Amino acid sequence: VVREGEAASFDRALLLALRNPADAADPLGPRWIEEIGRDITALGGFAVLFIVTASTVTYLLLIGKPHAALFVLVAVAGGELLSSLFKLGFARPRPELVPHGATVYSASFPSGHAMLSAVTYLTLGALLARLHRQRAVKLFFIGVAVALTLLVGASRVYLGVHWPTDVLAGWSAGAVWAALCLLAARWFQRRGAVEPSVDGPD
Numbered sequence: 533v534v535r536e537g538e539a540a541s542f543d544r545a546l547l548l549a550l551r552n553p554a555d556a557a558d559p560l561g562p563r564w565i566e567e568i569g570r571d572i573t574a575l576g577g578f579a580v581l582f583i584v585t586a587s588t589v590t591y592l593l594l595i596g597k598p599h600a601a602l603f604v605l606v607a608v609a610g611g612e613l614l615s616s617l618f619k620l621g622f623a624r625p626r627p628e629l630v631p632h633g634a635t636v637y638s639a640s641f642p643s644g645h646a647m648l649s650a651v652t653y654l655t656l657g658a659l660l661a662r663l664h665r666q667r668a669v670k671l672f673f674i675g676v677a678v679a680l681t682l683l684v685g686a687s688r689v690y691l692g693v694h695w696p697t698d699v700l701a702g703w704s705a706g707a708v709w710a711a712l713c714l715l716a717a718r719w720f721q722r723r724g725a726v727e728p729s730v731d732g733p734d
Contacts, residue, residue, distance in 0.1 A: 534624065534641055534697055543695040547629055550690050557631045559690060566633060569687045573634055576645030576684035581608070581652050588656050595663075603720070604659065607713040611651030614709060615644045615702075626693060633691030643694045643702035646685035650706025651713075653677040658714050681706070 533539050552558035559566050574580055585608050592601035624641035626632070638644060657677025661670040685703055688694040 534622070534701070539695075539697045543627075543697055544629060546696045547627060547689065547692065551630055551692075556629070559633060559692070566691075569690045570634060572683050573645060573687040573691060573693075575680060576649040576688075581648055584656070585652060588660070599720075600659065600717075603713070603717050604655065607655045607710070608648075608652050610713070611648055611655075611706060611709050614705065615642065615647045618642050618647075618701075618705065619644065624695075624698070627695050630692040632693045634693050636693050640694055641698045641701060642705055643685060643688050643698040645688050646681070646694075646699045646702030647706040647709075648702075649681045649684040650703050651710050653680045654707060654710040655713055658710070659717070 548556065550560055552560060559569070585604065589601045589604055592598070592604065619639040619641065622641040623639050626636055626640045654677050657673045661673040664670060664673075681703065685699040688699055689696050
């Protein structure tokens with residue numbers, strides 16, 4: 533759909549809808565909203581995701597779950613590799629319809645921030661949720677993971693550095709990879725290769 537240009541009108545309409553009709557260089561809302569957008573988009577950047585992943589791995593090691601820690605590393609690193617391969621394969625240019633509100637270095641499709649946020653936050657959220665029995669704690673971890681993923685992706689469009697379909701593809705690919713990783717973790721749990729959750733191997 534993206535390669536054939538079928539989503540071009542949707543992409544253009546949504547990107548322009550987030551800009552001042554009189555000035556495409558001006559995102560909707562006051563100046564501080566744009567600053568918040570940059571702060572949020574940083575949550576999907578390499579540095580922040582590295583810190584979050586490293587902190588989670590350290591936590592898992594401290595509570596005696598080395599195999600789960602290794603699983604997190606493999607899941608996140610695999611997501612990074614997939615994102616890079618997709619970008620190389622599609623090589624879609626960044627939007628030039630509006631000025632960029634953040635510095636960009638790579639191809640546009642899919643959104644690396646959206647995909648890696650989904651991979652990292654959804655994987656970690658689900659894994660951490662399985663370490664607790666309380667339903668409220670489980671919902672908290674999952675809710676935070678989903679919210680962060682959605683906010684990071686939306687910020688990329690708001691700042692004009694990605695087409696909406698880049699973000700949709702990033703969310704989709706990231707969620708699928710996270711789901712596959714979690715299914716793999718449960719498979720390994722049943723065979724004793726990964727530490728069981730508090731609810732047991734299932």
